[in-house]
Amino acid sequence: MDPQKFNAVWVQDTTEGDVSDWLKWLGVGMVMRGLAWTAGYGNGTTKVKIAFDGDSCCEEQLVTLPGAGVFSLGSRIKLDCSKQKICDWVGAPLVPPKSLLVSGRLTDVGMEIDLFTLQSEPHSSVKRSISEDGNTMTTECTVCMPGAKEIKVKTTHKKSTEEPAPPCSELLSSCLVPIFTDAIPEDSPYKDSVISDSLAEYFSSAEQCLDSLVTTFKAKEADSSEKEVSLEEVSEANFTIHLTKNDDSKAALVYNLDKDAGTLTSTYRAGETDVVTFTWQVRADPVRLEVSNSWPHDQARLYDSYQWAQRTLKMILPHSKQ
Numbered sequence: 001m002d003p004q005k006f007n008a009v010w011v012q013d014t015t016e017g018d019v020s021d022w023l024k025w026l027g028v029g030m031v032m033r034g035l036a037w038t039a040g041y042g043n044g045t046t047k048v049k050i051a052f053d054g055d056s057c058c059e060e061q062l063v064t065l066p067g068a069g070v071f072s073l074g075s076r077i078k079l080d081c082s083k084q085k086i087c088d089w090v091g092a093p094l095v096p097p098k099s100l101l102v103s104g105r106l107t108d109v110g111m112e113i114d115l116f117t118l119q120s121e122p123h124s125s126v127k128r129s130i131s132e133d134g135n136t137m138t139t140e141c142t143v144c145m146p147g148a149k150e151i152k153v154k155t156t157h158k159k160s161t162e163e164p165a166p167p168c169s170e171l172l173s174s175c176l177v178p179i180f181t182d183a184i185p186e187d188s189p190y191k192d193s194v195i196s197d198s199l200a201e202y203f204s205s206a207e208q209c210l211d212s213l214v215t216t217f218k219a220k221e222a223d224s225s226e227k228e229v230s231l232e233e234v235s236e237a238n239f240t241i242h243l244t245k246n247d248d249s250k251a252a253l254v255y256n257l258d259k260d261a262g263t264l265t266s267t268y269r270a271g272e273t274d275v276v277t278f279t280w281q282v283r284a285d286p287v288r289l290e291v292s293n294s295w296p297h298d299q300a301r302l303y304d305s306y307q308w309a310q311r312t313l314k315m316i317l318p319h320s321k322q
Contacts, residue, residue, distance in 0.1 A: 001110055003052045003079075005130045007165040010137050010157035012046040017153040025143055025151055026091045036094065048157060051168035055079050055106065058173040063092045068300035071307060073097070074173035079104040079111055085197070087180050087306070088115070093299055097181045097306075122146075135159045172310040176317060177202075179309045181302060190279065190292035192302040194309050198286040202317050206262055206284040212316045213264050213280055214257060217241070278308060289313065 019041060023033045036042075047062045049072065060074030075086040081103055088100045100123060104113040110129035117123050122144035129138050136156055143151035168174050178197045185195070203209040220241050222229045228244040241253040252269045262284070267277040281290040291309040295301040 001106070001108055001130070003055070003057070003106055003111070005134055006050045006057070006111075006128070006137065007052055007168075008050060008137075009160040009163040009166065010048045010050065011044065011160050012042050012048070012155060013044070013136075013158045014156045015041040015043055015153065016155075018151045019153055021151045022141070022143065022153045023091070023094070025145075026095045028091065028094045032094050047160070049074075049166050049171060051166050051171050051174070053168045053174060057104070057111065058168055058171045060171055060173045061089060061092065063089070063303065065093060065297065065300055065303070068295070068297045071300075071303040072172060073303060073306060074171070075178065076173050076175065077102055077104050077113065079106050079113075081105050083116070084178070085118070085180075086178055097302075099180050099182050172307055172314065175310040175313050177313050179306055179313075181306065184290070185283065188281075188290065190281070190290065192298055192305060193281075193290050193292035194302070194305045195283070195290040196288050196309060196313060199288060199313075200286045203287050206282045206287050207259070209287050209289065209316075210257075210259065210262055210264065210282045213282070213312070214255075216312075216316045217253075217255060217264070217266070220253070278305075280312065 020033055020037070023036060028036070049060045049062070051058050056076055056078045058074070058076045060072045063071045063073055065071065073089045073092060075088070077086060078084060083101050083103045085099055086102055087097050089097050099118060101116040101118060101120060102113055104111060110127065113126040115123040115125065124141055124143045127140045130136070136158060139155045139157070141153045145151065177199060179194050180197070181194050183195055184193055199209060203212065218231055218239060220229055225246060226243050227246050227248070230242045232240040232242060234240060237257045239255050243251040243253070245251060250271060254267045254269055256265045262282045264280045265277055268275045277294045279292045283290060289309060289312065291305045291312065293301055293305055293308070295304060
């Protein structure tokens, strides 16, 4: 089957099978399982974005945190039967993200994905297909429980008629390097940070990676919400990006570089108010990028660090590798 048929924004339509047992297996408590049932398990509201890049499936689910915003969270899986390590977001926000090994392949009717623990023990399997008219995606998940009853859940999604298929380049999950939430070094001083897989293929040293961060952020251009952007070089270790919004309000991104520590921080300032600070820590042996921020909401802090880790790597990795 042509994998491009999966390219769309998909809205969850139905959920059936051993859903309560599946949520329990994922670690969701009884109260939250009841609330999930009351909410219809996300039917009619949960959205998934999918775009293919060759034989790689880039997928994101939109997760809403009340009072904190909407986050687009996902990973990239190469469907070539190779085993890869990814961050699995199934069950968010009820279930914390975790690292799993996956092996996927394209089939005549869609795709099949096998998931394993980091110890290579079977975790679950997923089969996906598209209806003949191309408007319905069916996902069948089977939990691997040796010696116990199999848990099976089937969901269907309808292709959105309001949102066009996203270009793969616009999905954060198209980032070539995986990001993990549960592989943080023990000496990390940051709370709810995330860290990339090795960047040794792209950078020969942590210093080169840090320099690339600085160069990229200094070259910021105006986005759709901004009228003007200007760079102020305050010192060798400090620079500020001044922003004029479309409504003529002022904001700034205030950067501080510490080469000895391998860190770059950025504080978003709206008017005279500091809103949030992000920290990029470049680690060595191997070169990896750790990202954290100062949002007060624990899940929002983790989710936004994950988004910004992917966004940053999409910006700094050599374009020839993208």
